Amino acid sequence: MPxxxxxxSQAFNGLALGSLLALVSSGLTIILGTLGVLNFAHGxxxxxxxxxxxATLQVTDSFLLALLxxxxxxxxxxxxxxxxxxxxxxxxxxxxxxxxxFGAGIVLVEAVRAVFGGNNQRVPxxxxxxxxxxxxxxxxxxxxxxxxxxxxxxxxxxxxxxxRTSIGLVVRAGIEDAGMVGILGINVRRTFLLVFALxxxxxxxxxxxxxxxxxxxxxxxxxxxxxxxxxxxxxGLGSFPGAVxxxxxxxxxxxxxxxxxxxxxEVMLYAVMALLLVVRPQGLFGTEGRV
Amino acid sequence: xHEPRAPIAxxxxxxxxIGLAGGLALPRGLARPGFGLAEAMxxxxxxxxxxxxxGASGPSVFVGITTxxxxxxxxxxxxxxxxxxxxxxxxxxxxxxVAKWGLSGKGVLGKEIKYAVADSETKPNVAVQAQTQFIxxxxxxxxxxxxxxxxxxxxxxxxxxxxxxxxxxxxGSNDTTGKNCQRYGFRxxxxxxxxxxxxGPVVAKGLGHGRKAAYxxxxxxxxxxxxxxxxxxVKQYGWTTxxxxxxxxxxxxxxxxxxxxxxxxxxxxxxxxxxxDSVASTKQADQFGVLKKMKLVVPNISSFQAxxxxxxxxxxxxxxxxxxxxxxxxxxxxxxxxxxxxAKHNYHPRWGAHIGYMQTLLWAASVExxxxxxxxxxxxxxxASKADPYTTSLGKVWxxxxxxxxxxxxxxxxxxxxxxxxxxxDFFDVLDVVPGEPLLPxxxxxxxxxxxxS
Numbered sequence: 109m110p111x112x113x114x115x116x117s118q119a120f121n122g123l124a125l126g127s128l129l130a131l132v133s134s135g136l137t138i139i140l141g142t143l144g145v146l147n148f149a150h151g152x153x154x155x156x157x158x159x160x161x162x163a164t165l166q167v168t169d170s171f172l173l174a175l176l177x178x179x180x181x182x183x184x185x186x187x188x189x190x191x192x193x194x195x196x197x198x199x200x201x202x203x204x205x206x207x208x209x210f211g212a213g214i215v216l217v218e219a220v221r222a223v224f225g226g227n228n229q230r231v232p233x234x235x236x237x238x239x240x241x242x243x244x245x246x247x248x249x250x251x252x253x254x255x256x257x258x259x260x261x262x263x264x265x266x267x268x269x270x271x272r273t274s275i276g277l278v279v280r281a282g283i284e285d286a287g288m289v290g291i292l293g294i295n296v297r298r299t300f301l302l303v304f305a306l307x308x309x310x311x312x313x314x315x316x317x318x319x320x321x322x323x324x325x326x327x328x329x330x331x332x333x334x335x336x337x338x339x340x341x342x343x344g345l346g347s348f349p350g351a352v353x354x355x356x357x358x359x360x361x362x363x364x365x366x367x368x369x370x371x372x373x374e375v376m377l378y379a380v381m382a383l384l385l386v387v388r389p390q391g392l393f394g395t396e397g398r399v
Numbered sequence: 400x401h402e403p404r405a406p407i408a409x410x411x412x413x414x415x416x417i418g419l420a421g422g423l424a425l426p427r428g429l430a431r432p433g434f435g436l437a438e439a440m441x442x443x444x445x446x447x448x449x450x451x452x453x454g455a456s457g458p459s460v461f462v463g464i465t466t467x468x469x470x471x472x473x474x475x476x477x478x479x480x481x482x483x484x485x486x487x488x489x490x491x492x493x494x495x496x497v498a499k500w501g502l503s504g505k506g507v508l509g510k511e512i513k514y515a516v517a518d519s520e521t522k523p524n525v526a527v528q529a530q531t532q533f534i535x536x537x538x539x540x541x542x543x544x545x546x547x548x549x550x551x552x553x554x555x556x557x558x559x560x561x562x563x564x565x566x567x568x569x570x571g572s573n574d575t576t577g578k579n580c581q582r583y584g585f586r587x588x589x590x591x592x593x594x595x596x597x598x599g600p601v602v603a604k605g606l607g608h609g610r611k612a613a614y615x616x617x618x619x620x621x622x623x624x625x626x627x628x629x630x631x632x633v634k635q636y637g638w639t640t641x642x643x644x645x646x647x648x649x650x651x652x653x654x655x656x657x658x659x660x661x662x663x664x665x666x667x668x669x670x671x672x673x674x675x676d677s678v679a680s681t682k683q684a685d686q687f688g689v690l691k692k693m694k695l696v697v698p699n700i701s702s703f704q705a706x707x708x709x710x711x712x713x714x715x716x717x718x719x720x721x722x723x724x725x726x727x728x729x730x731x732x733x734x735x736x737x738x739x740x741x742a743k744h745n746y747h748p749r750w751g752a753h754i755g756y757m758q759t760l761l762w763a764a765s766v767e768x769x770x771x772x773x774x775x776x777x778x779x780x781x782x783a784s785k786a787d788p789y790t791t792s793l794g795k796v797w798x799x800x801x802x803x804x805x806x807x808x809x810x811x812x813x814x815x816x817x818x819x820x821x822x823x824x825d826f827f828d829v830l831d832v833v834p835g836e837p838l839l840p841x842x843x844x845x846x847x848x849x850x851x852x853s
Contacts (some may be wrong), residue, residue: 226469247688322651366655
């Protein structure tokens with residue numbers, strides 16, 4: 109039986125992992141909820157964000173600048189992707205949408221591999237994130253601590269946009285019933301573009317923040333792709349609070365299980381998802397009957 | 400109406416019976432280890448076997464190489480590729496360096512070596528597919544390359560099935576010449592058992608007796624092999640296991656495992672992760688304060704670990720690997736290899752390149768000794784090498800016939816302080832080069848049961 113300090117350390121670490129998952133998954137869930145498109149390129153977009161940060165840091169030393177430049181780049185990617193590709197598939201069956209986003213994901217990964225090579229690249233931890241912080245009994249890397257804070261802030265901003273602005277109102281209405289929103293005379297197309305771009309920026313931003321923790325390589329988005337799907341299933345498809353709650357829960361499941369036996373941490377996550385699908389198929393915050 | 404079936408059935412049964420008896424007699428006759436070369440020549444070798452004679456009938460022979468150029472082990476894979484290519488270029492040119500290995504003239508038995516390199520992506524099935532194509536389309540006479548032991552074992556099985564010789568690339572798992580040993584596979588890297596047995600006394604001397612060790616283990620054959628062998632090697636010095644953290648190959652975030660390790664009360668951190676995983680886990684271990692509390696031991700140091708992690712973190716870390724370029728001071732043929740490599744690629748070759756270089760030359764030397772490309776002839780030459788060891792970049796080495804493990808010295812190293820590095824590749828001091836024969840596991844313990852020759 110692991111000791112209490114160890115369990116607490118793992119629970120704390122679960123917050124870092126969980127907040128990252130929450131950010132990635134919220135992007136995925138608003139795209140799914142509003143556009144009805146299951147974006148299989150989400151993992152690749154996460155990776156693209158990491159590379160955007162890496163590329164910017166080749167010319168400048170400022171991590172903040174890298175985040176801004178990367179964010180701008182991901183916005184552009186999101187807009188282009190929606191206008192050129194995804195828009196054409198709104199009225200196609202879901203299988204077509206899945207295939208096209210899956211293919212786009214592969215293209216993005218291989219393009220990055222062609223430009224940057226397949227080897228791991230290092231993104232250094234920013235100056236304000238170096239070193240460790242003593243939290244009572246726990247020694248924790250400062251950057252991971254700051255990560256939790258930055259993501260909380262980002263999710264807070266996202267929440268503000270969704271729940272306190274008129275655009276956010278339209279988006280939430282679109283999640284409920286996109287057709288009705290169109291009938292009411294609101295420019296749904298523009299809303300879709302905004303939502304898709306926002307989702308892409310969320311994924312890319314998470315990638316940028318994650319880059320200093322791990323090595324950056326073209327395949328890094330794969331595991332996040334799968335895990336974010338699990339998170340939105342647990343949280344409820346299309347629900348923003350669901351994605352956040354689901355992400356934190358998933359992070360905690362993985363981390364606390366690893367305190368007992370690290371080989372089972374992923375297994376436990378899928379087991380919980382399976383159980384939830386049996387007991388409450390719409391997820392924690394999802395609405396019954398909606399896709 | 401009754402057909403006259405009985406007489407025909409009996410005839411068939413007699414034919415089958417004779418065939419079966421002959422089939423049973425054949426392998427036993429050929430399966431004796433230490434089969435002399437002359438006897439091999441005198442014995443009835445099958446005329447067609449695997450890609451022989453088709454692959455050796457023209458002016459060139461083909462060697463199929465798969466190394467990971469993407470995936471967690473890609474840095475070692477790229478290094479290995481360069482080693483293979485250097486060896487092949489030198490053999491084809493008939494350089495003075497390869498003449499010292501026992502080769503004569505240009506090429507192998509006068510034939511030019513053609514080759515192709517495929518990316519195995521650190522995945523066994525991708526490597527097997529690529530090599531199958533090399534065998535079927537290019538009639539590869541020898542297949543080689545791998546960095547992951549899982550890939551090595553899969554390629555050995557392919558080699559045995561297709562009857563094409565496999566000079567194993569990088570592989571540290573005991574199983575490669577243990578329970579997964581194959582007649583058609585030969586491995587040059589020290590096994591986990593040998594590496595840990597060489598390392599054990601050195602870490603006991605340097606770090607003391609009765610230490611508590613925390614292990615980070617990649618969850619596949621190689622990881623478990625090294626864990627078992629290391630625990631075994633240090634048991635006699637009173638070392639205990641504080642915790643064993645098992646993680647999948649390709650993990651990028653080791654925080655959960657490292658938190659467990661940091662809280663385990665251990666004083667030594669034994670990092671068995673390899674390639675990109677070793678780099679990520681070591682850096683993260685530093686971030687979680689593990690390296691401040693514990694000494695670092697890396698039983699099998701990846702080729703570029705020191706470069707990517709940085710000398711500051713590797714300082715004072717104990718470990719082993721197949722080869723380090725400073726060994727050129729001890730072995731003249733190593734000097735030739737290192738100098739040619741540095742001239743061509745502007746960095747000191749790591750041991751991935753060394754294995755590629757050495758295995759290619761050992762194969763070529765064996766073919767020339769056997770005066771034939773016939774797989775059985777070459778295999779038997781390799782198996783008979785104890786009586787006439789090869790002259791190589793590691794001195795005199797030979798293959799043990801019972802498990803096809805190369806009997807060779809194992810260097811034990813320690814990380815240098817950054818201030819004492821003489822050049823940008825001078826990461827390690829070689830503490831000891833331990834002779835290989837006493838490090839071999841007893842045959843009964845390997846679990847190796849060799850396959851047939853044909």
